[in-house]
Amino acid sequence: MLMRHALTCTLVAGMIVGAGLLAGCSHEQPAGSRTMLRLDSAAVDLVAGTATEHDEARLLARAENELIRRCMAAQGQPYATELPRTESATDAVTRPDLASRRSVGYGLAAAYARTGGEDPLRAALPPGRQAGYDQALSGAGTRQRSVTIDGTTLGYDTDGCIATSRADLYGNLDRQAVLILVQQKARLRIDVAVRDDRRYRAAVTAWSGCMTATGHRFATPDDARSRLSEQFAQHGAGTALRQTEVAVAVADAKCAADSGLVSAAAEVARDFLSRLPDEILQHLPDAVDTRRVALDRAAALALPAQCTPAACHGADTHRQ
Template sequence: MNRTAVLRGTAARTAVVVAATALVLTSCARDDGSGTPAVPTARSHARALTPTEDLRITDAEQRLIRRCMARHGFRYWEDRTLTARESRPLGYVQDDLAWARVHGYGSRIRAKEDRARLHNPNIAYRAALPATRKAAYDTAMDGGHDAEPLRTRTPGGGTVAKRSGGCTGAAEETLYGDPATWFRLDTTASNLRPLYVGRLLKDRRFTAAVDAWSRCMARAGHPYPDPQAARQATRDHPAEQTQAEEARSYAAETRIAVADATCARSVLLGPIGREREAYYLNRLPRAYVATLDAYRQLRLTALRRAEHITPARA
């Protein structure tokens, strides 16, 4: 049975994220300012954005929404909770040693995000509006309840929908052009991993690299079968901790994360994972690879536009 989800537009990039996406199998492309991924794909010609570039588009979208909402008589706060470095995505393979030394696996970053969500000024602002102004706010933000939603299908056969009116839709149109085209490309590109993740997990070269990583970790005093197990071990503590307990947990997390990154680099787990992921990704049906290419091209276009809207986050 098809599953329909209605996603409210916010400042964040629209992406329909399925459960399997949590198993991001490869670390991100090196974000060294060159804008060049470590391993190019074989059939998709446009490059993927670096995390810093991706963040700049998100920030530009927020800036556009803020300006638009102001024109409608409402306030809107842009989210700059994290620095560019803190915003770096954490993949299954974590081979950024410098990042691990400072952030471990990012538990304090997640806590920082949680605090920001708890005290989101946009939510508090909307809640304080009288009913009539609240309805006007919703209409200004994304078209409100009467807006005709965009609909598209996921590669897995489900149906998703979202509102794309108001300031959110206008921001997307400024960055990407036709909102319906962008929604279709984004939905497909964001849901390709489940189509090949099973084969990647069983790939001989990839599993051999994970085994080599595990042996390296065991020699370092951290006997874990794979990176996910190592990461999960650092989360096995009470949700509520005293300051001293949190400091000890964080120190242990950082030690394991540094060993993880060191071993990943020593056995080339990141490059091997990226190469094998590209291998399976580019053996998907041609229509999906073409969609991914179009998605990346559109993201590059959005980046060029974003560069004229907001500076890169520090």
């Protein structure tokens, strides 16, 4: 997600993971009776990452930023509402975001160009005001809650402007945490299923041929990202390498569509949805309802106009 101060996701075994797909969180499907659940289009959008969900994710990110800005302003603190195009909340190997890739590629250059992850707004404040800024934004760090689904515990602060704004947008923090866990755990399992499916593997072969035809030789989409990451690690985020990243990422997205990789991934995902663990399926209706509430509230907000990619590229933000 595009905002700083990520919710902390911790495996019961103690492994800490980030706010993206929960790598390493896969478990065996629980035994017993299956949950009989009709998966409507909203549920499919939520866990399969469709184009509709991409658009909704952008709206929710903008709404959350605006609510945080208002909360911070009420306490006399600065906050940047623009979302810079340094990475995409919706881009994925099997769900490429072409608009984002045309602007910043995979987001690798921006990641390697960052120095220390320092919040520029906080750094610009006099030292005496930084503690007040931290507490206004994130709270005192002493009031926390957690929820656990399918073996993963998600902890989150309950005070500060980030927490207040999320509660306002999603109804309450517990419901938002359930939404995040359901979405991430389902997508992890779906992505594993997609990569293991013969339909997707055949599409990857076609993707590789398409990429070769454009002058970019990679065996898989993951190979493209990995090799570019190695280049950035060795040479830094120079202009030429940034341009190469964008070119490769755009070609990747186009070949993913032309080769059938995107459609194959979507087909496998739909086939796999009903085989998700009971615990995920049982929480799915509540997660869908929570997202609907948040989308309705986001649509009712008077949000600032979105900046262009060029303007956003240099904007400050808080990234989750």
